[in-house]
Amino acid sequence: MVIRDKTGFVFEKGQISSLAEELIKLMINDELRSEVGKNARSWVQENRTWKNVSAKFINAAFGEV
Numbered sequence: 525m526v527i528r529d530k531t532g533f534v535f536e537k538g539q540i541s542s543l544a545e546e547l548i549k550l551m552i553n554d555e556l557r558s559e560v561g562k563n564a565r566s567w568v569q570e571n572r573t574w575k576n577v578s579a580k581f582i583n584a585a586f587g588e589v
Contacts, residue, residue: 525567533560
C-alpha cells in the first residue's frame, strides 16, 4: 500500500506527465528519495512480513494468543 508522499507517490493512470514529475522529484532530491525508501521499507516490515501477517491472522481468527 502506498501512503502518498510518505512510502511512495501516487499518480493517475495514463498521466505520464504526473509520473514524470514524481520521478524527477526523486531523481533530484537525495533526502526525499532516502526518506521515502526508509518509510516504505519500515511499512513493509511492520505490515507485510510473514511473521506479522501470520500474527494478525491468528489474532483475528482466534483472539489474542
